Amino acid sequence: MTRGEKLYEGKAKILYATEDPQLVIQYFKDDATAFNAQKRGTIVDKGVVNNQISVHLFQWLEREGVPTHFVKQLSDREMLVKRLEIIPLEVTIRNIVAGGMAKMLGLEEGIVLKQPVFEWHYKSDALGDPLINDDHIFALGAATAQELAHIRQQSYRVNDVLKRYFAQRSIDLVDFKLEFGRCQDKILLGDEISPDTCRFWEQGTKRKLDKDRFRRDLGDIEAAYQEMLNRVIGAPAAR
Numbered sequence: 001m002t003r004g005e006k007l008y009e010g011k012a013k014i015l016y017a018t019e020d021p022q023l024v025i026q027y028f029k030d031d032a033t034a035f036n037a038q039k040r041g042t043i044v045d046k047g048v049v050n051n052q053i054s055v056h057l058f059q060w061l062e063r064e065g066v067p068t069h070f071v072k073q074l075s076d077r078e079m080l081v082k083r084l085e086i087i088p089l090e091v092t093i094r095n096i097v098a099g100g101m102a103k104m105l106g107l108e109e110g111i112v113l114k115q116p117v118f119e120w121h122y123k124s125d126a127l128g129d130p131l132i133n134d135d136h137i138f139a140l141g142a143a144t145a146q147e148l149a150h151i152r153q154q155s156y157r158v159n160d161v162l163k164r165y166f167a168q169r170s171i172d173l174v175d176f177k178l179e180f181g182r183c184q185d186k187i188l189l190g191d192e193i194s195p196d197t198c199r200f201w202e203q204g205t206k207r208k209l210d211k212d213r214f215r216r217d218l219g220d221i222e223a224a225y226q227e228m229l230n231r232v233i234g235a236p237a238a239r
């Protein structure tokens with residue numbers, strides 16, 4: 001597969017065309033942004049680590065029955081994916097209070113939720129990805145009721161699979177963000193799953209192993225990303 005024209009450049013990734021109109025190359029950059037790109041920086045080799053973590057987790061999710069856009073890894077920083085018509089929604093699932101939920105509801109970070117909290121956000125940098133509900137989505141014409149039901153079900157499945165996967169590696173999956181897209185008559189999980197898009201806390205120590213180290217200037221960012229890669233590709237702890 002050869003890299004064709006640049007189709008889109010986002011904050012952390014670039015999409016390139018290929019000779020097959022159904023397939024695109026997703027290239028992972030080292031650029032990091034936070035707070036709607038008000039804070040910018042570089043995390044050395046983040047692109048390599050996030051590509052590998054995403055490859056591994058997409059393969060695992062496929063095995064567990066969640067269809068994704070992933071086709072194959074092409075290089076250190078590139079994966080081949082199916083071309084999606086991205087639905088302009090971001091799904092967040094939270095298992096433990098942190099970040100936006102702590103702020104919005106005035107809660108302490110670290111409260112374990114009795115059940116996962118599911119959120120829709122409208123994917124718009126200009127608006128800061130606002131929290132919205134189903135009615136807003138219909139008003140925007142962004143997706144149908146049937147599509148929302150399907151995405152919700154798939155997202156909970158992702159949560160179940162990944163929570164278990166990370167628990168076996170002594171990591172709490174605090175929360176994460178997913179994006180979905182249309183591909184012919186199917187809806188596939190897209191984007192990436194990485195320390196940029198999830199919160200990971202080491203069990204016991206609660207050490208943060210994700211982008212909060214960058215957002216909050218906690219230091220040791222590269223080491224945290226590398227540690228997550230080692231956990232993801234490592235064997236599960238015997239239980």
Ligand code: TMP
Binds near residue numbers: 099175177196
């Ligand atoms: P939040 O607590 O800031 O709303 O973030 C919830 C989860 O979503 C967290 O795991 C980080 C991820 N996330 C993204 O992937 N992209 C974003 O733009 C934001 C704000 C959060």
